[in-house]
Ligand code: GDP
Ligand code: IMO
């Protein structure tokens with residue numbers, strides 16, 4: 001069995017798309033199991049940049065089958081926008097399959113996302129406004145509409161009409177918003193249902209079949225562990241389970257099916273949206289990381305908050321994911337600093353904390369305890385082996401391993417496919 005999950009160890013945007021694309025050259029199948037088009041996964045091939053949101057990052061590798069599993073929420077409009085861009089570039093999109101159990105994001109979910117964020121004022125989460133939270137709300141309230149409903153046009157129209165009515169009640173009565181046009185939504189989404197139908201399959205059977213046949217199957221995480229609904233910085237989280245356990249439910253396989261768990265980990269920390277961030281730098285150092293790392297959202301274009309490496313976060317992430325190896329990303333970005341800091345613990349009321357706290361007030365009161373590492377002050381984007389790296393960069397990698405307790409198996413020194421140093425093969 002050659003299965004590996006790729007998950008984000010921090011708050012998302014760690015470089016999952018790049019590593020999935022890199023590993024996909026040896027993968028027969030790439031599977032998404034949660035989230036939706038709130039994700040923005042960048043793949044750079046020969047200088048050309050692709051931003052994938054809903055479609056798995058394996059699509060750029062000829063021959064790889066790409067699965068959008070039952071735990072993903074599907075925005076059909078977004079799906080076809082992505083297909084259009086890929087088709088225009090001559091990329092084969094015939095190997096994409098969508099689960100018949102996946103829930104669908106409708107325009108009223110996006111409107112509810114926007115209105116609920118606005119109503120929160122200063123307390124807003126800073127969502128991507130893609131309707132993700134409201135769609136998962138409908139799913140857990142057991143009133144959602146699934147892709148299998150799209151295969152039965154009459155039932156689909158009936159269900160959708162009922163849901164638009166119910167959503168309009170909330171939009172108008174709770175938020176004082178304008179009702180959505182039921183007829184227009186019905187017309188547009190009836191057509192989208194027709195177009196999506198050929199992609200719909202029982203994807204659990206496909207994934208299970210590939211695993212049983214001993215094929216290489218890669219699971220592509222979206223978001224990051226600290227955005228997990230249960231284990232993240234609640235309520236400043238997303239509404240799904242970006243941890244490795246999310247793949248079992250989100251793609252319909254057994255919990256013991258995944259052999260390797262690769263924690264995609266930035267060499268520093270970023271976060272987009274609100275919520276606690278202990279090692280955040282709001283000074284010139286943070287600005288320098290943002291500019292060097294081009295830290296602006298792939299989905300929303302928002303500037304990302306930046307800070308030093310937070311070892312408490314990544315160690316916690318290793319525990320909740322069962323991480324077997326780290327891919328240390330964007331190491332090149334740190335090449336401008338005389339001195340680099342790594343947080344190994346938090347200090348709270350004079351005590352040292354090494355486990356990530358649940359309580360946000362406690363987190364706000366935590367101060368980072370840093371260990372300092374000398375910088376390498378050189379461009380490492382051309383390094384292709386571990387031994388090519390300057391001694392200070394290798395020492396930084398070892399410090400990350402010591403603090404997190406996880407071996408660094410991959411090091412990324414640039415966005416390109418070739419800017420990848422593999423110390424131990426994953427698949
Ligand atoms: P994802 O959501 O985890 O797939 O990550 P994003 O694509 O949102 O953000 C990661 C960004 O970093 C993208 O712009 C990548 O092209 C870029 N990137 C990935 N790895 C590296 C690296 O090692 N060095 C540099 N400089 N950029 C990288
Ligand atoms: P990738 O897959 C970074 C954040 C949002 C917000 C919170 C909730 O590219 O790493 P949502 O729209 O999901 O309800 O927003 O989660 N968020 C992400 N941050 N990367 C992502 O995806 C994210 N997806 C959601 O900014 O704070």
Ligand code: MG
Nearest residue numbers: 013040041298
């Ligand atoms: Mg991203």
